[in-house]
Structures are given as C-alpha cells and as structure tokens.
Amino acid sequence: MLIMSGIVKQFPGVRALDGVDLDVRAGEVHCLLGQNGAGKSTLIKVLAGVHQPDEGTIELNGEAIRPSSPVDAIRLGVATMYQELDLVDGLSVAENILLGHEPTRLGFTRRRALRSTATEILTRLGHGEIKPSTEVGRLSPAAKQVVSMARALSHEARVIVMDEPSAALAHDEVANLFRIIRELTSQDVAVVYISHRLEEIREIGDRVTVLKDGRTVAVGLPARDTPTSQVVSLMTGRNVEYVFPPRSGVAPGAEVLRVENLTAPGVFTDISFAVRAGEIVGLAGLVGSGRSEILEAVYGARRASGRVLLEGASVSRSTTKAVRHGMGLAPEERKAQALLLDQSVTANITLGSLSRYARFGWLDRAREDVEARQLVETLDIRPPDPQRPIKTLSGGNQQKAVLARWLLNGRKLLLLDEPTRGVDVGARAELYAVIRKLADDGIGVLLVSSEVPEVLGLADRVLVIREGRVIHEGAATDLDEHAVLDMIMEGSAA
Numbered sequence: 001m002l003i004m005s006g007i008v009k010q011f012p013g014v015r016a017l018d019g020v021d022l023d024v025r026a027g028e029v030h031c032l033l034g035q036n037g038a039g040k041s042t043l044i045k046v047l048a049g050v051h052q053p054d055e056g057t058i059e060l061n062g063e064a065i066r067p068s069s070p071v072d073a074i075r076l077g078v079a080t081m082y083q084e085l086d087l088v089d090g091l092s093v094a095e096n097i098l099l100g101h102e103p104t105r106l107g108f109t110r111r112r113a114l115r116s117t118a119t120e121i122l123t124r125l126g127h128g129e130i131k132p133s134t135e136v137g138r139l140s141p142a143a144k145q146v147v148s149m150a151r152a153l154s155h156e157a158r159v160i161v162m163d164e165p166s167a168a169l170a171h172d173e174v175a176n177l178f179r180i181i182r183e184l185t186s187q188d189v190a191v192v193y194i195s196h197r198l199e200e201i202r203e204i205g206d207r208v209t210v211l212k213d214g215r216t217v218a219v220g221l222p223a224r225d226t227p228t229s230q231v232v233s234l235m236t237g238r239n240v241e242y243v244f245p246p247r248s249g250v251a252p253g254a255e256v257l258r259v260e261n262l263t264a265p266g267v268f269t270d271i272s273f274a275v276r277a278g279e280i281v282g283l284a285g286l287v288g289s290g291r292s293e294i295l296e297a298v299y300g301a302r303r304a305s306g307r308v309l310l311e312g313a314s315v316s317r318s319t320t321k322a323v324r325h326g327m328g329l330a331p332e333e334r335k336a337q338a339l340l341l342d343q344s345v346t347a348n349i350t351l352g353s354l355s356r357y358a359r360f361g362w363l364d365r366a367r368e369d370v371e372a373r374q375l376v377e378t379l380d381i382r383p384p385d386p387q388r389p390i391k392t393l394s395g396g397n398q399q400k401a402v403l404a405r406w407l408l409n410g411r412k413l414l415l416l417d418e419p420t421r422g423v424d425v426g427a428r429a430e431l432y433a434v435i436r437k438l439a440d441d442g443i444g445v446l447l448v449s450s451e452v453p454e455v456l457g458l459a460d461r462v463l464v465i466r467e468g469r470v471i472h473e474g475a476a477t478d479l480d481e482h483a484v485l486d487m488i489m490e491g492s493a494a
Contacts (some may be wrong), residue, residue, distance in 0.1 A: 009046060028190060125176070196428075286466075290467070330402045376404070
C-alpha cells in the first residue's frame with residue numbers, strides 16, 4: 001500500500017534522513033523502531049506532509065504522491081497520531097475529533113451531527129463514556145490519546161501512523177487499543193506503529209523496520225520471531241543489556257519524606273509512607289489509580305488533606321515550601337509542564353534557581369552559563385551545547401535537563417513521574433544510571449512508572465496502588481512482575 005524509497009531530508013547542519021526506505025502492506029501493522037534521533041519522527045512528518053523530502057519518492061496504492069501539507073496528506077488517505085498530541089485544549093471532544101471537516105449546513109456547523117458522529121467513533125473505540133461536549137483540556141492524558149485516535153479514524157484513512165500511542169494508556173486500555181488496531185487491519189487499513197516497548201511490538205506487530213542515524217538498517221523483519229538482542233543491536237549499533245544499575249547495598253539514611261494520611265476524595269485515600277535518604281521508592285499501579293496525583297499532592301500542586309513532612313518540616317499544600325525545603329518534581333508531561341521549549345538548555349536548567357544568579361536585580365549570565373555547562377557535562381547531556389534550544393534535543397536529553405534543574409540547589413528529594421516516557425532503549429539505560437547515582441549520593445527518590453519492570457528494577461521499595469489506595473508495600477527484590485500485575489489488576493494483596 002505504501003512505499004517510501006530513498007527519502008532524504010536535510011536541515012541546517014544535520015542530515016536527518018539519509019536514504020530511508022519503508023514499505024507497508026495493506027492490512028498489516030508495520031513497526032518502525034529506532035533510538036531518539038534515528039529519524040523516525042522526521043520520516044513520519046515527511047509522510048504527513050509536514051516536511052518536504054529533498055530526495056526520494058512516495059507511492060500510495062501504486063500512485064506517486066508528494067503531500068504538500070498535513071491537510072493534503074489526510075486528503076490522500078494518510079492520518080497521523082503524534083506522540084505529542086496535537087489537540088486544542090479549549091475545544092470540546094467532538095470539535096477536536098472532527099476539526100477541519102465538521103459537518104456544516106449553509107456555512108454553519110451542524111452541532112447535533114457533530115456530537116452524533118463523535119459519539120459513534122468513541123463508542124467504536126470502546127470509550128463511549130467520554131462525552132463529546134467535554135472540553136479536551138480537562139481530560140486525562142489517556143483520554144486525550146483516545147480523542148487523538150478518534151480524530152485519525154474520523155478521516156477514514158487508508159494508512160494510519162501511530163507514534164507511541166500506548167505511552168499514556170493503562171494495561172487494559174492498551175488491550176483495547178490493540179483490539180481497535182486489529183479491527184482496522186482486518187479492513188485492509190495499514191498501520192505504522194512506533195513504540196519503544198518491544199513487548200508491544202511482538203504482540204501487535206507483523207513486520208519491523210529499524211532506523212539508525214537517519215538510515216534504514218533493517219527492513220521487514222518478522223516482529224514475533226526476531227530476537228530482542230538483534231533488534232536492540234540494530235537500533236543502537238551495540239549490544240545493550242536490559243540491566244538496571246546495581247543497588248549499592250548501603251542501608252538508606254535518615255528519613256527525608258514522611259506522608260501521613262494523604263487524602264483527596266475520589267482520587268486517593270489515606271496514603272501514608274516514607275522515603276529515606278539514598279532510597280528509591282516506586283509507585284506501581286494502573287493509569288488512573290492515583291499514582292501521579294499522589295506525587296502532585298506531595299509536591300503541593302494538588303489539594304489534599306493529611307500531612308507532608310520534608311525532614312520534619314511541614315510542606316503540605318505548598319509548592320513554594322516544597323521547593324524551598326529541597327523537593328523537586330519532574331512531571332509526566334515534560335514538554336507541556338517542565339520545559340520552555342524555545343529557550344536554551346541553560347535557561348531550562350537554571351529556571352528553578354534564578355535567585356542564585358541575581359545581583360542587584362540583574363542575572364549573572366556568566367556564572368549561570370558556567371554552572372549549567374558543568375551539569376551538562378556531569379549528566380552527559382548531548383549535544384553538549386548549553387545555548388542550544390532545548391526543543392532540538394532528544395527526549396532522553398530533555399529529561400536529563402529537567403533533572404539537572406533540581407541539582408543546582410542540593411535537592412533532598414526528587415519526584416519522578418514517568419521519567420523514561422518516550423525515551424529509547426539506550427537513553428533509558430543512561431537515565432537509570434543517573435537516577436541510581438543520585439540515590440547513591442544521598443538523594444531520596446519517589447518514582448512513578450507505568451512499566452512494572454522499570455519500577456522493580458530501579459526502586460529499592462515498592463508501593464502498589466490500586467483505586468487510590470496502597471494495597472502492598474515491600475522490598476522490590478521480594479516481588480516479580482507477575483505478582484505486581486496480579487495486585488494492580490485483581491486487587492489481591494501479596
């Protein structure tokens with residue numbers, strides 16, 4: 001159905017795509033793999049009409065095409081769901097789903113038809129509970145992903161590109177996503193599926209194409225039969241083991257954080273736990289179980305009753321106190337909630353410590369740059385250019401910059417919400433090493449991740465959360481993935 005041959009795309013100073021090939025058959029799920037920076041995003045933007053290729057050809061159903069814009073690509077039958085969702089928060093669910101092709105009469109939008117069509121698509125996706133009239137900005141990340149999927153389906157596309165579609169979805173929602181994908185492929189729709197979760201590739205994929213450094217290094221590998229070691233080696237150019245940094249074996253220090261009876265009605269109830277210096281505590285649970293909301297409440301960004309103590313000092317319901325007493329947060333949506341995308345790496349690193357550089361109302365730019373550069377080197381942020389706009393960095397390096405922000409003033413506790421979301425295999429290993437080193441240096445870490453192996457491999461102690469309650473607490477080494485999934489899915493405590 002789709003053949004992309006010899007695609008070349010060059011930007012000032014970088015050849016993002018250097019002769020990439022991709023062929024996708026009707027009715028298959030073709031998985032596109034590669035590290036951040038390998039060229040996946042650029043390739044799908046060429047297909048989606050966002051970028052024009054410098055060289056190469058694209059054929060759809062045997063006819064040469066050259067999408068001049070996203071609207072043109074959709075008209076040709078190609079719909080794209082981006083990892084960073086392109087939804088309009090101020091519009092309703094229905095308005096987002098049918099944005100650009102609303103049903104009209106005499107130049108006016110037919111509101112009833114708009115809502116009816118949106119309801120039909122959402123029901124088809126198994127999410128009829130999402131109301132078409134709800135403002136998208138009020139939805140959870142998982143619900144927004146569903147709306148983005150509904151928009152793609154509304155165009156009746158023949159090729160649908162899905163970039164990390166499961167990143168914000170719970171386990172049961174991923175199963176529903178796969179059901180929808182199989183329904184689409186049964187109707188000869190071709191799906192291009194991008195994910196860093198290799199277990200998903202095996203479950204839903206038919207064939208795999210691997211990119212590295214803007215080149216195609218493998219085409220059409222069988223998704224279920226290709227060994228993981230081979231895929232990872234192709235992606236990285238080296239053998240990467242899925243091994244987490246070893247735990248130091250040193251007993252944690254004094255208590256850094258104490259949470260007592262934290263409650264937000266309808267979200268979580270009676271949450272109590274502690275984090276000690278040098279300890280990583282992981283929160284495991286489904287999306288919607290209250291994990292991220294607990295982090296927000298600990299940080300003071302969400303109203304909740306109960307007490308939050310940092311080294312004995314109350315910081316309840318105050319982000320200002322939390323930061324002043326040594327707490328830092330790396331939120332789930334780093335681009336929307338943590339970064340100034342048009343600003344430099346330096347500006348993003350020093351954002352939380354501007355008073356450190358203030359003298360008589362002016363910023364000491366030289367000192368700011370020196371200290372940012374030191375952190376860039378310490379955390380190996382690449383490329384090592386503090387003045388580079390942070391939006392040009394890969395996801396893993398952006399996340400390192402967020403962590404660097406909180407290291408300037410000697411943090412005592414770091415809250416990490418999905419720290420490796422959308423980060424490739426090689427960069428994940430680097431982030432794991434950074435997080436473990438921070439703990440070994442005496443910082444307490446409270447970690448949320450949707451990936452159970454990540455929680456078990458990185459944390460020292462695990463709290464299993466289900467429907468807003470802690471149903472198990474214990475050492476990570478005493479648990480395995482099966483046991484944790486049983487608890488969070490079935491509610492049976494170990």
